[in-house]
Amino acid sequence: SGLMLTGDQNIVNVQFSVAYQVSDPSAYLFDVSDPDGMLRQVAESAMREAVGRRPAQDIFRDDRQGIAASVREIIQTTLDGYKAGLNVNAVSIEDAAPPREVADAFDEVQRAEQDEDKFVEQANQYSNQKLGQARGEAAQIREDAAAYKNRVVQEAEGEAQRFISVYDEYAKAPDVTRKRLYLETMEKVLKDSSKVIVEQGNGQGVVPYLPLPALQPKAPAPAAPSGVTGGNQ
Template identity: 50%
Template sequence: MPWSNQSGGGGWKGGGNGPWGQPPRGPQGGGGNEPPDLEELLRRGQDKIRRLLPGGGGGRPGSGEPTGFLTALPLIAVAAVGFWLYQSIYVVQPDEVGVELFFGKVKPELNEPGIHFAFWPIEQVETPAVRTENQEVMGGGASTGADSIMLSGDQNLVSVEFSVLWKIEDPIKYLFRVADQRELVRKVSESVMREVVGRTRADEFRTTGREAAQTAVRDRVQQTLNAYDAGVSITAVNVTRADPPLEVQDAFGEVQRAQQDQDKFKQDAQAYANKRLGEARGEASQIREAALGYRDQVIAEATGGAQRFTSVYQQYIKAPDITRERIYLETMEGVLSKTNKVLLDSGSTQGVLPYLPLPEVGRPTTPSSTGAAQ
């Protein structure tokens, strides 16, 4: 109740003491230090509030006019309705879906992107981003990180850094089956990667077996997450780095260089073997072709000789004497054509020694022999 309406002698407006047992003081002025009248301040504040309310505000208490609180009820109601609408109307973004809860129970219907209404506070809304692809990078940036060191199938250490791409497949399972989906994806992916690396040789995992290992990790992680009803779909697993630990990189480099030299020597030896084998095969083919040619030549000569003998024999049967004489002459012609011959007149042989080096007469003379004779 305002102090101005207090009854009895305790009221300080009628000349009594104030509410703190002190007499009232007049308004400040005249150079004095008296405080302002509290009642005047309250009245001024009420006037300001009354001017802000619709209809100019209410009357004073006890005057029979409506009070300021009753006048402010419509404004309070409008503000409450606006706040309720603000809480009830929600917007689903293009990459999201709306999942509504009625008294904490999930509705099976999913709301597509757009503006929707939920009867707050008995209905609540969750809007997970189902069309956004999330990425989890594991292994750390340092080669010596404990999380990146894995034991391979041949008892070697491999520092592995890889990333997992995933997105929400079932929003309801994603929201209410697992408390921390990102941590679950990270733990399961790291565990499966260690399992796959432990079954693979280090060299194979770093080189030719990387693609197969990525596919195996992706399938195995997806199976594990499906068993947890996580509502997550694994889209890809990418191994970005698979190197030996930093402490053994120098020794590993030496081993790699030795292996490269070994491969080079093998390739050089194989090239030399292929060259020699080609040459040997070429020589063998040449000898074989020469033998076949000689065989065909001998067969042709023998066939021709047999045919010639047959033709001569047929002529011999027809005229034996003439044939014998012709054969004799042809034979002598063939023999004498290859020897040196000196013809002497029978009359010019008188007085000539019976032994003369007649074959030397037909030989050509050389300059040295001519000079010696001179």
């Protein structure tokens, strides 16, 4: 444990522990003069090496487990080379913090990064919400277009079927069908028109006079303004 230099040139104070067991008692007792001291030095050297390859944020919060696994591997490889008879079970990073003199600045940086993560998450949520709305609106437009298409096709098919029916009737009895179509058309044209019927009688050749304007319905007279009455003063 102690002050260490990270890969992005920051200083961190790392506290860690190593869990190990004796795998070869003979080598542990006779091949190495101070196996525990050697383990301590190897572990600290391995931690410095691993921390020196990583940015400060990895040791602070982002990848402590990855660093610990890398340190355990380095320690075990080194001990096996020395034939120390030790087996490293685990490495645990208990604490990692900036030096006391710059702790406030590091905390400010971490808060800024946390705010950045929060803003990114909010932006992603907003993006997903808008995309969902856009997809829903697009689906609704497609459904409306399909419904409109079906309605227009059905109307066109109905008109075509009616035309075919009229043609079939016309082919069977052209005169009758022609007269029926004429009467139906005149009925539509004259339905909302004012009609004057002149009965043909004697006096052929004389053009009858009809006061047509007098036969038209008169528009109601405008109402007198309120408060005004007629009469002599």
